[in-house]
Amino acid sequence: MQAVSSSSISSSSSRLDAAARRAGVLDRSSAVTIQLLCWQGSNQLRLPQITGYLVSGIICGPYVLGILSQESVTDLTIIEGACLGIIGLAAGAELLLSELNRSKKQVVSLTAGVCVMTWLLCYFAIKWSASLTPVLPTVSASQLTAIASLGGTLMMARSPASAIAVLKEMDAKGPFVSLVMGVVVLKDVVVIVLFALNMELVPMMVSQDSAAFGLVHMLLPLLSVGVSITAGLLGGYLMSLALQFQLHSMAVPAIMAAGLNGGAPPAVLLVRCKQLMVLLLSTVVFSITRSLEAEPLLACVTAGMVLANRRPVGAANDLSHDELTALINSIMKVTNVAFFGLAGASLKLAAIADSVWVAVVVFFARLAAIMFGSWLGCRFGGVKQELHQQCFWMSMITQAGVAMGLARIAGTAFSGWGPAFQTLMMAIIMVNMLTGPPFFRAALIKVGEARSQFLPSHAHTRACTGTAHASQSSCLQTAVTASSLVIQAAASWWALPRPSQAGGTP
Template identity: 25%
Template sequence: MNVILGVSLIFLFGLVASRFAGRIKTPAITGYLIIGIILGPYVLNFVPKSVIDVSGLISNLALSFIAFSLGQNFSRSVFQQVGRQVMWISILAALGACLFVFVGMLVLKLAFYTSLLFGVIAAATAPAALIMVVRQYKAKGRFTEILMGVVAIDDAWGLIAFSLGLAFARAIYFNQTSNIMQIILKSLLEIAGSFVLGVVLGAMFNLFGKYMKTQRDLLVYTLGMLMLTCGLALHFHFSVLLSCMFLSAVVINSRRENFRFFEALQNIDWPIYLLFFVLAGANLEVDLLKDIGLIGLVYVVTRMIGKYIGTYFGAVISKADSDVKKYLALAQMPQAGVALGMALIAKSSFPQVGGMIFTTIAATTIVYEIIGPYFVRVALEKAGQIPAVSAAAEQVMEEVQA
């Protein structure tokens, strides 16, 4: 089977899977993942090897897209708009999850860098699962707004944490004989290099961006600059994710009109994500599943505890309501796209342990996807966001009319 035929099957089956997932109130990404497992080498073996071989290319492209879009969150207007509570809660919840999962994995006697990778992957959450629950129950209110703000932005923190963790883990892994100073230096170099690359290309992006006069130019220019950043980052062994995030942070803050570049990209990004997640499913090593029981369990539990404690402290520092303190963490349980992407990178960077990490994250993603929505619903209910409780609102309406 040739590559084009393989890709066509992925697109068409992916489309069917996402429709089916929507029917049973599950995010499209879960559908892609499962269809990927089914089409993959362990079940139907429909995805040709030639397509699996380009997984690395697709995932770099998809993750550049994701990092570039998430980088928009680092704009002045967003910082003003989302406010202190969302900032504190999202940062501390991400940190909490990183820390607890990291320690949990160390307790299981995994290697230092493996534990670190698990820790930094744990920060990511999944907006899609949440939106479905919120829509389904028509939840609304301050709690819902804070929750949406947190899930929209915490993937950005997660990507930063992951990039830093990855740089450090790589330095440890490839320099096991050298001393600690050298390891720290190597990882700092990777981070600083990504920063310089992103900032320089971002300035260039902005400089020539004003000459783009049509939608077509906008799209081609954005794609070209994004791939240039990704390609140069790969060439110099910098972090692709960090470089792309710095690129977009510079672009979004340089000129007000620059939001157009992000919108242009939105026209074409979804097929790339589809390909990426189906291939993620096809890459899953199903026979590893039986070995990950305990690690998976510890990952799920420590991530929950970390999110809970992080959210609690974030809420205390930013003086949020007691509902936010108590229940917001529950609603941050779903995990999907970004975590899978990170795990795929870990898989390609660390051939020995990567397969285990990826399989664990994929399996726990499915677990979280099943239990996550239930937790979200409980959280929204407890926080009084589901409209059966809107008697107070009705009273206000009556007063307004009177």
């Protein structure tokens, strides 16, 4: 009798394990399929790719389909350090000091004008409109001041990746484009520095202890920023040496000898090892800086600036700036999927819906601030071209990766009101993400630097035809990939042991 019971228990356990494995396979394949379709949809709508990743995360998250549980989302946050490290590295790598020197007066003036006006108007807009949403819990006056200050700082951010995507799509080049990119990159560096200071000041702002405002405590934010910059300088120098002497190439023979290359040729394996080395080093810089209780994202931005502006030493293996940017972008294609998918999975749709009115108020306040700040910057920076003065504000609207990354950091740093703050910021950032690219395209066309708009008719027809074929091919490829994933999942499900194979029927 005891043997029969043991056999029955073993049979039931085997069936449960098999069912769990089948459910896991189907859930993973469904998540990948949804992500592919959302990514393709964002491309068709000419939105940033991270929009697709974010939407797919929302759909797969615990608040919609439940493919990812709340526990899974929490467990996967350990990879955020690697993702944020690459985001910071990419932002810093865009800042070339040699290009900034060409029009530094205009760039600095516009950056100052837009940043100051954006912070001021968005700060008061958030404080005034906080009562319009039930998302924010009952907070004290000091906490509301901290939330408004952090929110105003995040609203200053602009997405370099989205700007570059629009420029490539429009094949845009010229003095207006150079001015815009200089301001975009410098503004994001300024935002990250100010965000680091805010993150150190917020605990003192909400503290009831008067000793928190002593001289020593007031100097701690500056010390934290100094430690972050120092860590970034050292990390960037070590990355530069590692890339220059191709330390990653030492791993290729060992991988080939062990048969772990998966059929990839040595050239492809070399690129993958280089990507892995940069990812690991940026993660190390991020983790060490965080362990020192400094600002890890600022450290990674500094490391990216060192990599982009290092002096060539004449070595044949030294990377150019374009090669460095391509390398970092190839890594971001992977890390962005994970980071923004997790960011979407952690969002509560009901809370976002409750934040709509605040998002609208802050959006228009930010728009007015950008327009007025751009006018001030052009006036005091000596921007002579009238069209540039009229259209510059249209290039500063889009927000994406950096702003979302900072919102995510703030959301996890403050346990009380942090998640509500992250949800509110995500709602505002998504509005800016959707409305910004069309404004930027219109500005490029108006100033006459969108070269794809002025192709000869025959070439334009060929370009449109090629785009259509590429789009159809991409759609077909996505459909085939999704279908193959479903078929693979079904095959894996069918291959798992049936109840009759797992020890007989009970």
